[in-house]
Amino acid sequence: MTLRNEKILVVEDDTQIRNFICYALKQDGFQVETAGTAQNALSTLVSEPIDLMLLDLGLPDFDGMEVITKVRSWSELPIIVVSARDQDKEKALALDNGADDYLTKPFSATELMARIRVALRHLYKAGSHTEQKEAHVGDLSIDFEKRLVHLNGSEIHVTPLEYNLLALFFKNIGKVLTTQYILREIYGIGYGTDTQALRALMAGLRRKIEKSPAKPRYILTEIGVGYRLTDE
Amino acid sequence: MSEKIESRKAQVLTCTLITCCFILIATVTGWLFRSLRFPETNIVVVYILSVILTARFTKGYVYGIIATIAATAAFNYVFTDPYFTLSVNDPTYFITFAIMTLTSIITSALTSKVKQNALEAKEKEAETTALYQLTNHLAATSDIDEIVNVAVNTISKIFNCHAACLCFDESGIPETGYIQQKNEHELVRRHIKNGSELRHNIDNLRTSYYAGEEFCDWPIHGQDSVLGTVRIPVEINEQLSEEQKLLLHTMIESTAMAMDRFHSVQERLRSLEEATQERYRGNLLRAISHDLRTPLSGIMGTSEMLMGMTEKNDERYSLAEGIFKDADWLHALVENILNLTRLQEGKLILDKQEEAVEEVIGSAIAIMAKRRPDYDISVNIPDDVLLVPMDARLIIQVLVNLLDNAVKHTPVGGDITVSVWVEQGKNMAVFSVADRGCGIAEKDIPRIFQVFYTTHGKDTDTQRGIGLGLAICESVINAHGGTITARNRLDGAGAEFSFSLPMEVKQDDAQK
Numbered sequence: 180m181t182l183r184n185e186k187i188l189v190v191e192d193d194t195q196i197r198n199f200i201c202y203a204l205k206q207d208g209f210q211v212e213t214a215g216t217a218q219n220a221l222s223t224l225v226s227e228p229i230d231l232m233l234l235d236l237g238l239p240d241f242d243g244m245e246v247i248t249k250v251r252s253w254s255e256l257p258i259i260v261v262s263a264r265d266q267d268k269e270k271a272l273a274l275d276n277g278a279d280d281y282l283t284k285p286f287s288a289t290e291l292m293a294r295i296r297v298a299l300r301h302l303y304k305a306g307s308h309t310e311q312k313e314a315h316v317g318d319l320s321i322d323f324e325k326r327l328v329h330l331n332g333s334e335i336h337v338t339p340l341e342y343n344l345l346a347l348f349f350k351n352i353g354k355v356l357t358t359q360y361i362l363r364e365i366y367g368i369g370y371g372t373d374t375q376a377l378r379a380l381m382a383g384l385r386r387k388i389e390k391s392p393a394k395p396r397y398i399l400t401e402i403g404v405g406y407r408l409t410d411e
Numbered sequence: 412m413s414e415k416i417e418s419r420k421a422q423v424l425t426c427t428l429i430t431c432c433f434i435l436i437a438t439v440t441g442w443l444f445r446s447l448r449f450p451e452t453n454i455v456v457v458y459i460l461s462v463i464l465t466a467r468f469t470k471g472y473v474y475g476i477i478a479t480i481a482a483t484a485a486f487n488y489v490f491t492d493p494y495f496t497l498s499v500n501d502p503t504y505f506i507t508f509a510i511m512t513l514t515s516i517i518t519s520a521l522t523s524k525v526k527q528n529a530l531e532a533k534e535k536e537a538e539t540t541a542l543y544q545l546t547n548h549l550a551a552t553s554d555i556d557e558i559v560n561v562a563v564n565t566i567s568k569i570f571n572c573h574a575a576c577l578c579f580d581e582s583g584i585p586e587t588g589y590i591q592q593k594n595e596h597e598l599v600r601r602h603i604k605n606g607s608e609l610r611h612n613i614d615n616l617r618t619s620y621y622a623g624e625e626f627c628d629w630p631i632h633g634q635d636s637v638l639g640t641v642r643i644p645v646e647i648n649e650q651l652s653e654e655q656k657l658l659l660h661t662m663i664e665s666t667a668m669a670m671d672r673f674h675s676v677q678e679r680l681r682s683l684e685e686a687t688q689e690r691y692r693g694n695l696l697r698a699i700s701h702d703l704r705t706p707l708s709g710i711m712g713t714s715e716m717l718m719g720m721t722e723k724n725d726e727r728y729s730l731a732e733g734i735f736k737d738a739d740w741l742h743a744l745v746e747n748i749l750n751l752t753r754l755q756e757g758k759l760i761l762d763k764q765e766e767a768v769e770e771v772i773g774s775a776i777a778i779m780a781k782r783r784p785d786y787d788i789s790v791n792i793p794d795d796v797l798l799v800p801m802d803a804r805l806i807i808q809v810l811v812n813l814l815d816n817a818v819k820h821t822p823v824g825g826d827i828t829v830s831v832w833v834e835q836g837k838n839m840a841v842f843s844v845a846d847r848g849c850g851i852a853e854k855d856i857p858r859i860f861q862v863f864y865t866t867h868g869k870d871t872d873t874q875r876g877i878g879l880g881l882a883i884c885e886s887v888i889n890a891h892g893g894t895i896t897a898r899n900r901l902d903g904a905g906a907e908f909s910f911s912l913p914m915e916v917k918q919d920d921a922q923k
Contacts, residue, residue, distance in 0.1 A: 195709030199716060206716075263704055267804060285708035285742060287715050375798065378767045382796035385769070392769040393776065393790040393829075400770040402803045 185230040185299060186210040190220040190246070191261065192239050196284075200233065203288040209295075216240045221249065229256060231298055233291075234278070236262045236269055244273060251277035257298040261286075267403030274357045274404065281355065281404070297353035297410060314349040316408060319388055319397055321349045330388055340365065341384045348398060353410030355401050381406065426469040434481045437461035438489055445490065454490055455511055458482040459518065466519035467526065475519030483512050538658045541569045545662055549669040558673060559590050559639075560598060562666040566641060567592040569662070570655065575626065575642035576666075577603060581674075583636055585610050591642070613637055619660065622648070629659065631667045638670045696749060703745045710738040739782075743815075747879045750808060754886035761805070761890055765798040768831050768840065774803075775810035776829070785823050788814065791830035799840045799912050805887045806912075812880040813844040813908050820848030820906065834911070839893070843909035850899040851906045859897050860885040884910070 187209050191197040194215075201211045212227055214220035217238045223229070232250070236243035247258060260273045260281040270281045279298050282291060313322045320329045328337050328345060337345065347356065347364050358374050366376070385392040399407045441454035462482050466475035484497065487508065492500050499505065548561040559576045566574040575591035585606035593599045603609070612621050613630050614637070620629040626642035641663050643651075651659065717731035769792055776788050810829070817827045825847040833840055851859065860881050881897075888895040888910045895910040 193705045193709060195706060196712060199709055199712040202716060203712075263700060284704055285711040285739075288712065288719065375765055378765070378770070378798065379796055382767050382769065386794075391790055393772045393792055395773055399777065400774055402766075402770065402774045402807060 184210075186212060186228060187295070188212045188214060188220065188223055188227075188229045188232045190214045190217070190232060190238070190243075191235045192216065192237075193235075196235075199288075200291065203291060204295075206288075207292055217243065217246050220246060224250065224254070224256075230302070231257045231259070231295060233259050233261060233282075233295075236260055236273065244269070244276060247273055247276045247278050255302075257302050259294055259298055271357050271359070271404045274355065275359055279354065293353070293410075301351070301354060311350070314352065316349070316352060316397060316410065321345060323349075328388075335387055337384065337387060340380055341387070344380060344384060345388075348406070348408035352408050355405055355407040357405040359405075361405065422470065426474050429468050430465050430474050430478050430481065433461040433465045434458075434478060434485055437482065438485050441486070441490060451490065454486065455507065458486055458511065459515055462515040463518050463522050466522040472520060472523050475523055476516060479512055479515035479519060482515060483508050486511065534654070537569075538654075541565060541658070542661060542665065546665050549665060552669060552673075555670065555673055556590075558666065558669045562641065562662070562669075563590055563592050563598060566643075566659070566662055568595075570643065570647055570651070570659070572644050572647040574644070575601070576631075576639060577606075577609075577628070577642060578639040579610070579637055583610065585639075589642065609640070613640060619656070620648070629663055631663055631670065633667050633671045633674070638667060638674075641666070696752065700745065700749050704742065707738050707742045707745070711735055711742065714738065744879070746808075747812075747883055750805075751879055751883050751886070754883065754890065761802040763800045763802055763891075765800050766803045766806075768792055768797040768799055768842075771801070771803055771806055772810065772829055772831070772842075775807045775814060778807070778811050779814045779818070782815075783818050786818050786821075786825075786827060789826065789828045791828055793832065797831065797833065797840060799914060801891060801912055802887075806891075809884045809887050809910065810842070810844065812884050816880060816908070817844055817846035817848065817906075821846040822848075833914070837911075838914045839911040840914055841909055841911045843907055845900060845905060845907040847903070847905040850904055851897060856897055860895065884908075888912070 187204055189197055189200050189204070189211060191200065191213075192215050197213055197215070201213060204211050212223055212229065214223050217240050220232070220234070224232070234243050234246060238246075243260065247260075250256060250258065257280075258278045260270065260278045261284060262270055262273075262281060263284050270283075273281060279301065280294050282294055310323075312324055313320060315321070318331045321327070322329070323346065326342055326346075328335050328342065343365055344361070347361065358377060362373065362377055365380075366373070381398070382392065385395060385398065388397055389395045397408055399409055401407055437458045437460070440457050444453050444457070445451075459482070462475060462478045465478035466472075469475070487497055487499065487504070488495060491504050545561065545565045548565065549558060552558045552561055555578060559578060563574055563576050573592045575589050577589035578586050580586060585603065587606065588600045588602050590598050591601055609621070609623070609628065613628060616630060620627045620643075621640075622645065625645060627645055627648035628640035628642055630640050631638045641659075643659070714731045714734040718728055718735065721728040721731065772790060772792065776790070779786070779788060814827065814829070821827055827844070827846045830843045830845070831840060885895050892913050893911040895908065897906065897908050899905070900907050
């Protein structure tokens with residue numbers, strides 16, 4: 180058991196789930212604060228130094244979405260949203276409103292830890308302010324300076340748009356990117372709703388980097404939400 | 412019919428009698444004037460007066476003209492020399508006759524016209540009053556029965572008959588009975604025999620009414636459909652003048668407006684009611700899904716933690732694993748029940764978007780890989796990107812259900828393949844999930860998509876499931892406008908489930 184400094188706030192109204200999450204977090208050495216309502220969550224956030232928040236969207240007092248908006252008005256604190264399966268639209272909205280990631284109930288402790296690791300890594304990366312020169316996931320690597328992509332050590336040819344897309348994912352390894360966010364980053368404002376173009380672009384890219392596009396190793400589809408570049 | 416001729420005869424007789432009387436009275440008065448040595452002009456004036464009076468008290472121009480001729484003839488016969496013959500000695504009398512005739516005709520015609528106008532004005536007034544009464548009474552009604560009562564009573568009163576009204580229900584089917592006026596204070600409900608036939612005749616109507624045996628049916632046209640018919644007895648209907656028909660038409664239109672108003676109020680109330688129920692149902696479903704899923708997530712998470720805390724050969728590990736698996740199964744069941752409830756009520760609104768087939772299949776396989784990592788599922792899809800309009804979340808559910816089924820029936824290491832191809836002619840994308848399991852018994856194939864139907868012959872404990880999975884698949888595929896089929900593989904053992912999805916969004920789908 181390694182003791183970590185990070186303090187995580189768990190906002191969840193169900194005691195059983197809260198206990199299980201807290202236990203899992205403590206096992207991994209995190210410090211844990213809990214809140215059962217949005218009000219408590221907000222007051223804990225202002226009084227305690229919190230490094231990351233796990234937020235259930237269905238809270239008894241008010242909507243989790245409001246908590247995100249409120250917190251984002253003063254803090255860049257990583258927020259991971261927890262929601263039920265049939266709330267795709269809410270997930271995407273939560274991400275667009277500033278949440279960093281989401282988990283769908285039921286989730287395993289392994290999944291939870293993976294998401295927390297990703298979120299914290301991004302937090303530290305954002306704090307360091309040093310430009311990355313290259314990055315890699317598995318056998319896929321990217322060279323930001325030369326704008327080159329390598330798979331299994333050999334260079335693969337990608338179009339400028341595909342490169343931009345891949346670079347965007349490599350800067351956000353493990354993090355889910357919403358379709359809206361990707362469109363804005365790749366095509367700029369104004370292409371807001373042309374998701375078909377993105378699907379075609381993604382399909383083209385997958386054919387270059389994946390062995391089987393339907394069983395992707397690198398870029399996973401989060402249906403109804405967006406895409407994620409795996410980090411393991 | 413004979414009554415009509417009788418009354419007509421009586422009328423002719425009365426009018427002729429009136430004409431004769433006036434001419435006779437004029438002649439007697441003229442005789443009196445003559446014996447009193449009054450000038451002849453007075454006699455002429457008296458005759459003209461008699462003609463005017465005749466025109467006033469008889470119907471139509473005919474008697475006025477007859478009276479004119481009779482008056483001239485009588486004057487000639489009685490008062491001109493030679494007396495009591497129709498011949499005239501003094502030719503100046505011809506001028507008198509001519510002027511007398513002309514004056515008589517003109518004045519009688521004028522009188523008749525004035526009378527006619529007065530009559531028309533009276534009728535118009537009666538019509539206006541009737542219409543005013545009808546609309547006034549209709550405005551105070553609050554349901555269809557009252558509207559019918561008011562309409563039947565008013566129409567009966569105006570046209571002096573026992574009118575009736577037959578209502579059609581919302582789907583345009585005539586009701587089994589219609590309301591008829593029995594007397595001034597009483598309405599009866601009579602049974603109708605050939606309602607659907609009448610409906611058919613009304614639908615194919617080219618004239619303003621349909622003439623039946625007992626009644627002539629005037630359709631009540633609402634905004635979108637025929638709301639019913641006003642039934643006028645055939646013999647009364649035949650006597651209706653054009654003006655009366657117009658009046659009847661106007662009255663029927665007022666009734667139609669009242670009925671439409673009532674229907675739109677009903678419609679509004681109903682949609683309000685539906686919205687309330689919908690909200691209630693939505694809340695209930697949300698509550699159920701939240702209240703069941705949340706504790707299940709807790710159970711799953713906690714049991715997984717317990718598994719992590721024990722060694723695999725520890726007995727407690729398998730106990731915790733049992734809890735986890737049961738909770739997982741319950742969770743899948745909750746998802747399926749929620750989906751099925753939405754689908755079967757027909758309330759599910761498909762969120763159709765063009766989705767890349769590989770992404771959808773990839774998501775389904777990712778879910779399966781998490782559930783059963785011991786199985787490797789092969790994929791066989793076209794090289795080019797294939798975009799198919801669908802509700803991705805539901806299609807993933809279908810694929811997961813089919814894959815779950817395949818995994819259940821295939822031993823570990825067995826071959827499970829998901830394939831997709833395009834049927835060019837039909838413009839359909841076909842998805843297929845094939846396994847190498849025991850296949851499907853022939854007798855199960857026709858009923859395999861039924862709710863709560865599970866295959867027989869296996870140990871029920873290992874084949875847990877309440878037969879919802881495939882029923883959901885069928886509902887989802889049908890909602891997409893595709894078909895789903897199950898069959899045994901021809902190239903060896905195993906079953907194959909395949910479903911098709913239309914490649915293009917149909918026009919009517921797009922409008923929804």
